[in-house]
Amino acid sequence: MNQQALSSLIWSVADLLRGDFKQADYGKIILPFTVLRRLDCVLEPTKQAVLDEFAARDGKGVNVEPFLLRRAGQTFYNIAKLDMKRLIGDQDNIAPNLYAYVQAFSPEVRDIFERFEFAAQVDRLAKAGLLYQVTEKFARVDLHPDKVDNHQMGLIFEELIRKFAELSNETAGEHFTPREVISLMVNLLFVEDDNVLTKPGVVRSIYDPTAGTGGMLSVAGEYLIEHNDQARLVMHGQELNPESYAICKADMLIKGQDVTNITFGNTLSDDRHADSKFDYMLSNPPFGVEWKKVEKEVRREAEQQGYNGRFGPGLPRVSDGSLLFLMHLISKMRAAKDGGSRFGIVLNGSPLFTGGAGSGESEIRRYVLENDLVEAIIALPTDMFYNTGISTYVWVLTNRKPAHRKGKVQLIDASSFWQKMRKSLGSKRKEMGQADIETVTRLFGDFAEAQVATVLDAAGKEVDRVVVRAGEQPPAAPGDGKVKLAPLSRIFLNEAFGYRTITVERPLRDENAKVVLGERGKAKGKPQADSGLRDTENVPIGEEVEAYFAREVLPHAPDAWIDHEKTKMGYEIPFNRHFYVFEPPRALDEIDIDLRKVTDRILGMIKELSA
Incomplete structure (x- = not known):
């Protein structure tokens, strides 16, 4: 059956x-x-x-x-x-x-x-x-x-x-992750370790702090057994939903796992694996869910333990706790001298860019990039999850980067790698095929930059799509058709995502437009700043602040100056900006020809009606 x-x-x-x-x-x-x-x-x-x-x-x-x-x-x-x-x-x-x-x-x-x-x-x-x-x-x-x-x-x-979640208007996506997303994450997790994982008798540990029904742990186990039936993956997890926890525990029980490793409770406020470290980790925490219920416990740990706890780098805004799970997983990494760890986590778009310089989110991004932990970020297609159609991203982090990856981050835009499902399941209308998963896995495993070439016929219909790696020639356009190129995989230095936010001041003037000077202390004799004219500028880390200021600000405001005491360091990952391809508008003569054709057709229809 x-x-x-x-x-x-x-x-x-x-x-x-x-x-x-x-x-x-x-x-x-x-x-x-x-x-x-x-x-x-x-x-x-x-x-x-x-x-x-x-x-x-x-x-x-x-x-x-x-x-x-x-x-x-x-x-x-x-x-x-x-x-x-x-x-x-x-x-x-x-x-x-x-x-x-x-x-x-x-x-x-x-x-x-x-x-x-x-x-x-x-x-x-x-x-x-x-x-x-x-x-x-x-x-x-x-x-x-x-x-x-x-x-x-x-x-x-x-x-x-x-089915039950749909009937009760619950969010099914909180309980499990689509299998093809898990397969991609597991591939990314293990692809660089094939030599180690194929050794007979190898034992590795894996952990999911938001285990749901255990789907991520199960697929990881299946992958390892498929590649090495003498390998053993010791599974650990924690789950908040009682029914999901019960199913996960039953599944692990049948598979012969030690089910004392599957624990119940809120991972953020009651970590049941507090002293444990793991070889691999996977997680799909709830998207954009506030953490107000556990705010007291989380803030206490952050204040009392700092970097000795889980939340030393900073705390995100209460409306979205995704980055708390990212830091939780970082705290579970084995030390690099002990073999290190690698983990994959699914996040929505906000952790990439939400929060300006000095904010909790920016400080967390700063921590992971300055410590060279981010290996890759992969954009998934929209409409991939059961309870939301938003854009989602898989982050892959490790503290044991191979030499050729050190100091770099790979961004892969896999948002166009999907096929339409025969039948929608909630918000899920798309799925990644096996070929799509293998393509993304190879690009990640090879650490290769690439473009995707979309081949269009004369009518503008897509007839083929080819991955073109750096140094390869794109396919030729057929007849009157054309080939559109778009970036697919790009590699950046970690510091490419850093910037300094400078505060630009303008002088305060009296009713006679005369600059107001300070009268005492350090400000004596110096122009006073007008808070109403105050502005900020973001200067990339790789650029001199004074050179940027002279080029971008002084030509427009010759009396401006920088208040260096207010300068802040920030980090953001503007993913979409790095994959944006400008398409120039159609030529006016082409538009005129199309309009004339439409006009002539309408006039012809009017004549037929009046005949």
């Missing part, structure tokens, strides 16, 4: 709930039952062996857990004689039996169902007279890993969450 057919079958349970439950509550029932059935199927082959082991060792004063785990062949077990198929054999006692069955799981699984508030949902179903029917429906769905692998199961969870 394919993933879509399976999720449709599970979704049909909603038909049973209609009328007795609000649509917004469907997920609270269907998701935990899906997880329960999956765990039930996974344990089925070793069920009897676990029961025999428990019977032989129970009451003998030994810790039976290690023996039960070994018999189960998993990182969890269940010691009840019941399973879901046996549950539906006793309709009159379905509720107490279901409670008993869930309580017989190992502690980590019980925690999953507590996060789902499963007992409350069972009680509601029982009162509505629907518990047996719902249980029976799920008992007939085969979710054994031999029939539905972990990748498929992840897709099923994602589709169900998206």
